Amino acid sequence: MSHHFRAIAAIAxxxxxxxxxxxxxxxxxxxxxxLIGTSFLLATLSYVERERILQDVALAAIRxxxxxxxxxxxxxxxxxxxxxxxxxxxxxxxxxxxDFLVGKYLGLVATLxxxxxxxxxxxxxxxxxxxxxLAAGHAIALAMTGLELAVLVAIATLFSSFATPFLxxxxxxxxxxxxxxxxxxxxxxxxxxSEGVTTLTxxxxxxxxxxxxxxxxxxxxxxxxxxxxxxxxxAVMGVxxxxxxxxxxxxxxxxxxxx
Amino acid sequence: MLRRGLQTIVLIGVACAIGFSHAQLPxxxxxSESAGYLPGPEVARLASLxxxxxxxxxxxxxxxxxAGGPQGPVGQSHRIGALVDLVTELDPWxxxxxxxxxLWMTDDVAAIRMANELLWRGIEHHPDEWRNRFYLxxxxxxxxxxxxxxxxxLEPAIGMPKAPRYLGRLVARLxxxxxxxxxxxxxxxxxxxxxxxxxxxxHYERALDEIETERRARVLDRxxxxxxxxxxxxxxDVAELVSVAPPILRKLPEEPHGADWKIDDRGVIVSSKLRYxxxxxxxxxxxxxxxxxxxxxxxxxxxxxxx
Numbered sequence: 029m030s031h032h033f034r035a036i037a038a039i040a041x042x043x044x045x046x047x048x049x050x051x052x053x054x055x056x057x058x059x060x061x062x063l064i065g066t067s068f069l070l071a072t073l074s075y076v077e078r079e080r081i082l083q084d085v086a087l088a089a090i091r092x093x094x095x096x097x098x099x100x101x102x103x104x105x106x107x108x109x110x111x112x113x114x115x116x117x118x119x120x121x122x123x124x125x126x127d128f129l130v131g132k133y134l135g136l137v138a139t140l141x142x143x144x145x146x147x148x149x150x151x152x153x154x155x156x157x158x159x160x161x162l163a164a165g166h167a168i169a170l171a172m173t174g175l176e177l178a179v180l181v182a183i184a185t186l187f188s189s190f191a192t193p194f195l196x197x198x199x200x201x202x203x204x205x206x207x208x209x210x211x212x213x214x215x216x217x218x219x220x221x222s223e224g225v226t227t228l229t230x231x232x233x234x235x236x237x238x239x240x241x242x243x244x245x246x247x248x249x250x251x252x253x254x255x256x257x258x259x260x261x262x263a264v265m266g267v268x269x270x271x272x273x274x275x276x277x278x279x280x281x282x283x284x285x286x287x
Numbered sequence: 288m289l290r291r292g293l294q295t296i297v298l299i300g301v302a303c304a305i306g307f308s309h310a311q312l313p314x315x316x317x318x319s320e321s322a323g324y325l326p327g328p329e330v331a332r333l334a335s336l337x338x339x340x341x342x343x344x345x346x347x348x349x350x351x352x353x354a355g356g357p358q359g360p361v362g363q364s365h366r367i368g369a370l371v372d373l374v375t376e377l378d379p380w381x382x383x384x385x386x387x388x389x390l391w392m393t394d395d396v397a398a399i400r401m402a403n404e405l406l407w408r409g410i411e412h413h414p415d416e417w418r419n420r421f422y423l424x425x426x427x428x429x430x431x432x433x434x435x436x437x438x439x440x441l442e443p444a445i446g447m448p449k450a451p452r453y454l455g456r457l458v459a460r461l462x463x464x465x466x467x468x469x470x471x472x473x474x475x476x477x478x479x480x481x482x483x484x485x486x487x488x489x490h491y492e493r494a495l496d497e498i499e500t501e502r503r504a505r506v507l508d509r510x511x512x513x514x515x516x517x518x519x520x521x522x523x524d525v526a527e528l529v530s531v532a533p534p535i536l537r538k539l540p541e542e543p544h545g546a547d548w549k550i551d552d553r554g555v556i557v558s559s560k561l562r563y564x565x566x567x568x569x570x571x572x573x574x575x576x577x578x579x580x581x582x583x584x585x586x587x588x589x590x591x592x593x594x
Contacts, residue, residue, distance in 0.1 A: 073348045073351070074344075074347060075484050076382075076483050076484075077381065077382060080381070081344050084340040085344065087340075091337070091338070092338070204336075205336055208336045212332050213333070215329075216329055239337065246339065246378055
């Protein structure tokens with residue numbers, strides 16, 4: 029058992045090292061920090077509630093660029109190793125395919141969380157400089173964004189286990205978009221005259237990841253109380269989705285023929 | 288050499304064509320036009336992909352640009368209403384947009400009713416915010432002439448955090464169906480004191496000026512009545528109230544900016560500056576009078592400019 033953990037840890041550390049050498053990561057991080065830093069300029073377009081607008085823009089930048097990094101780095105996760113043929117060297121050692129996949133996943137999640145930390149520091153700095161209020165709600169909202177990014181990496185890992193990076197990116201973006209609208213679709217479906225439409229939207233909401241449940245930015249910005257049960261269940265669901273996507277990815281990856 | 292020269296000429300020609308065609312296009316942002324497309328709140332929520340707050344901010348900027356733009360908010364109530372509806376559907380915990388709607392949605396009764404609906408949404412999401420109730424009561428009282436509704440809306444605001452002490456007295460007056468000028472003046476003074484910007488303050492100051500003019504006009508109305516009783520006829524000119532022996536008034540109330548008093552076509556004493564009498568609600572007839580005065584006024588100014 030311990031040799032599995034060692035293998036996963038070694039691959040994860042290697043993935044972090046590999047990821048931080050990726051220029052795309054720095055370009056996206058640069059633009060995210062730029063948008064966070066200049067959010068106060070956008071806020072000046074309004075004559076009231078500038079602190080709120082500043083934090084809306086900064087948190088949206090964190091979520092948007094975090095998702096972009098998760099998808100565009102995540103989809104190349106396996107393909108790069110196959111392309112460089114390093115996967116054959118790794119798998120020729122006592123490392124299972126599942127260990128490899130989990131290690132790659134954890135490495136990328138760790139990289140993303142480091143990026144998230146850097147962006148969060150930028151957010152705190154801008155809020156502090158403009159005297160915008162900061163509270164525990166902001167930390168919880170950022171933590172839930174981190175969990176959403178972990179789910180996104182799991183989605184990208186699943187698609188990268190069998191598809192080319194381009195197709196994996198298309199599938200991941202598609203699932204990200206659908207994941208954010210299932211709740212609203214269900215609400216709209218409930219108003220539909222057709223029973224079939226109502227049932228369909230209910231099932232879409234049930235079987236697809238409800239990514240809207242990780243979004244607590246409005247509550248954080250307005251200083252509203254965050255219901256612990258709702259946040260807790262969203263966290264449990266997030267971990268569940270990560271495990272589910274990784275399990276399917278492992279099954280697919282285990283059967284994949286690299287020739 | 289010849290080829291390079293031709294390339295340069297072609298590039299200059301293309302640049303001129305782009306510049307010319309661009310110059311033919313309007314420079315006003317499309318968002319400030321009343322005909323611009325706005326999605327319904329459900330569609331906007333779906334399309335925002337979880338970035339509801341950011342999309343709400345985008346529509347808020349549009350609303351602010353309309354109110355503060357070169358054309359101003361007049362005639363834009365319904366556009367502003369649709370924008371604020373979007374903003375508050377996407378992020379109902381916003382604070383100021385509810386009162387912004389109340390401030391600028393005064394074009395007609397339908398717009399005021401819609402602003403009231405938005406204020407109710409604001410009250411639902413900010414139950415301890417007395418100002419939303421104050422604006423709602425103001426709309427009911429000032430524009431719709433609904434005193435009982437105004438009192439009912441305002442009463443729960445008494446004792447709310449930061450609510451002024453005089454709200455109790457105001458509610459009592461509203462309940463007493465007070466037709467005097469003190470109630471609208473009290474409303475307007477509070478709104479002026481709490482106006483978030485110069486535009487809003489000027490808007491309410493104009494309304495308060497109308498009330499102060501009305502106070503002076505009512506003094507003249509009473510003097511006119513006294514003249515009728517004493518002389519058995521009506522005045523021919525407002526100045527007659529002072530010039531008649533013995534005078535009804537020692538002097539005429541002074542109007543600011545050098546304006547004077549006159550009797551208009553309908554036989555009503557009006558200030559030459561305002562040219563209409565204050566009425567606590569904007570109903571269709573009042574609108575028509577104000578509009579005709581403005582149209583006539585514009586014509587006169589043009590004639591004066593021409594001569």
